[in-house]
Amino acid sequence: MSGGAGGRGERASLPGAGARRAARRAAARRAVAGGGGGVTAPDLLILGAGPAGMAAVAEARRLGLSVLLLDENASPGGQVHRAVEIRAAKDDQDADGRRLAAGLRAAGAECRFGAVLWAVEPGGKVFWSEGGEARSATAGRILLCAGATERPLPVPGWTLPGVMSVGAAQIALKTAGLKPQGKAWIAGQGPLLWLYAHQAIAAGGSFAGIVDLSHGVPPTALWKLPRALMAPGYLLKGLAWQRAVKRSGVPILRGEALRAEGDGRLERITLDGVAHEADLLLLHDGVVPNTQVTRAIPGCAHEWDAAQLCWRPRLDEWGNTTVEGVMVAGDSGGIGGARAAALSGRIAAIEAARALGRIGADRRDAEAGRLRLARSRQMAPRAFLDALFPPLPAAAIPDETVLCRCEEVTAGRVREAVTLGCLGANQTKAFTRAGMGPCQGRICGPAVHGVIAAARGVDPAAVDPFRTRFPTKPLTLGELAALAK
Numbered sequence: 001m002s003g004g005a006g007g008r009g010e011r012a013s014l015p016g017a018g019a020r021r022a023a024r025r026a027a028a029r030r031a032v033a034g035g036g037g038g039v040t041a042p043d044l045l046i047l048g049a050g051p052a053g054m055a056a057v058a059e060a061r062r063l064g065l066s067v068l069l070l071d072e073n074a075s076p077g078g079q080v081h082r083a084v085e086i087r088a089a090k091d092d093q094d095a096d097g098r099r100l101a102a103g104l105r106a107a108g109a110e111c112r113f114g115a116v117l118w119a120v121e122p123g124g125k126v127f128w129s130e131g132g133e134a135r136s137a138t139a140g141r142i143l144l145c146a147g148a149t150e151r152p153l154p155v156p157g158w159t160l161p162g163v164m165s166v167g168a169a170q171i172a173l174k175t176a177g178l179k180p181q182g183k184a185w186i187a188g189q190g191p192l193l194w195l196y197a198h199q200a201i202a203a204g205g206s207f208a209g210i211v212d213l214s215h216g217v218p219p220t221a222l223w224k225l226p227r228a229l230m231a232p233g234y235l236l237k238g239l240a241w242q243r244a245v246k247r248s249g250v251p252i253l254r255g256e257a258l259r260a261e262g263d264g265r266l267e268r269i270t271l272d273g274v275a276h277e278a279d280l281l282l283l284h285d286g287v288v289p290n291t292q293v294t295r296a297i298p299g300c301a302h303e304w305d306a307a308q309l310c311w312r313p314r315l316d317e318w319g320n321t322t323v324e325g326v327m328v329a330g331d332s333g334g335i336g337g338a339r340a341a342a343l344s345g346r347i348a349a350i351e352a353a354r355a356l357g358r359i360g361a362d363r364r365d366a367e368a369g370r371l372r373l374a375r376s377r378q379m380a381p382r383a384f385l386d387a388l389f390p391p392l393p394a395a396a397i398p399d400e401t402v403l404c405r406c407e408e409v410t411a412g413r414v415r416e417a418v419t420l421g422c423l424g425a426n427q428t429k430a431f432t433r434a435g436m437g438p439c440q441g442r443i444c445g446p447a448v449h450g451v452i453a454a455a456r457g458v459d460p461a462a463v464d465p466f467r468t469r470f471p472t473k474p475l476t477l478g479e480l481a482a483l484a485k
Helices: 018-028 052-060 092-106 166-176 189-201 220-223 232-247 340-353 362-378 380-389 411-419 425-432 445-458 476-485
Strands: 046-048 067-071 110-113 116-121 125-130 135-139 141-144 149-150 163-165 184-189 207-213 253-254 258-261 268-271 275-279 280-287 287-289 303-307 310-313 326-328 402-404
Touching: 046 232, 052 067, 052 092, 052 402, 092 340, 135 220, 135 476, 141 340, 163 166, 166 189, 166 280, 184 189, 189 232, 189 280, 220 380, 287 310, 310 340, 402 411, 402 445, 411 425, 411 445, 425 445
Parallel strands: 046 067, 046 141, 067 110, 141 326, 163 280, 184 207, 184 280, 207 253
Antiparallel strands: 116 125, 125 135, 149 287, 258 268, 268 275, 303 310
8 A cells, every 4th residue: 555645735825823823834845855846844743653643634634724744554454453444343443443534634734654754853844754864844843743652571581582661562463464363472461462362363363362460450440441431341341351252262361470491592481480381471560652753852841641651741731742843642642542542633624724723722722621521531540540550660670671672771770870869761871781772762761661660669750761862763874965966
């Protein structure tokens, strides 16, 4: 399927504002991209074509904004709606994705797929690579819809060939139809684990077993159940996935101490000392906001989410960050699910139109009111799910377990660094090189942060997370040289 999009963004007329605003808007309309032809700088630049990004594009175009959408994938959808335009729709989630993708295609925005963003500068200037060349554009507003990333589940042996994440396996299923067979195991906890197991079995896959590492239903979760019933669809879906998996006959084991073992590749797993043959192990411990870009933007404040045990950008009710002109929508601002993300994208687009002078605050409030109410209902089950599936304790990770796969830094080395005076994740770079690999801590960050907090015996909010630096993705000199054209 072609990665192109329908139509280039139209150039909207300037509002009747002051000279300073007019000057900024005029500057934002110059073609500033290097290589491959010019790109008309938009009113709104959106990163990510997942639910939030697709919904934001359609809403922004409805309000007359010119839009440039960047996404590193070949087609829209993000993770939850990946390849939704070419797959047969199997449930209401797929139906949602198709509606969003159709709205994106019909919006008339400029969509650039295969575009990898790697820097954001003050004043709305963004840099990305596409087709082997680096390009740049200046936008009136920037909306980051980077979605979520899987929380790592470090266990001894998780770096062996044959061990991967549930999210990666789901990508292979959706894009290439690859299904698990034979001695395949899933281990961990959370809704995505059961969703993927259900999807894989329905597609003809099979598992040797599922290792459920969750700890049942804690009393704190029961107190949050009444509010979760405001949107019972999420809970009913999860129960349906579990029932379907159990009816398929897949053995479901419970335990705590999980290990992956083998000589050069995965050959077996052990659970509480009991060995089981395995040639594929899929791990999952929930998802966290993807903050790789926001943490690299100077002045963009982040806050500790005590419920989801992760860092997220500090946002106001409209999605504005602490940096003027930079906004966040969807799961990259806090995990809420696909429908809540789409609603957040629409709300942020309406706020962008207000900030750019296209609509007034009264119209913004009127148009966003019902969307905000719907988002609140979609978020109702979140507190219950957070209490039901708290991240597995970092203190229980064995010392020999690798945390940073890029630099092969173990949990024991991080704990040793704490005894030598290491107080935060950034300091571990000097002590151990953890977080200095190609992913810049994107994968190992939550685990390193949790191990440090547990070793210090302090609230995780008191431990600084990894700071990322631009470029946030690998960049070749050849790509960079294209900017000089």
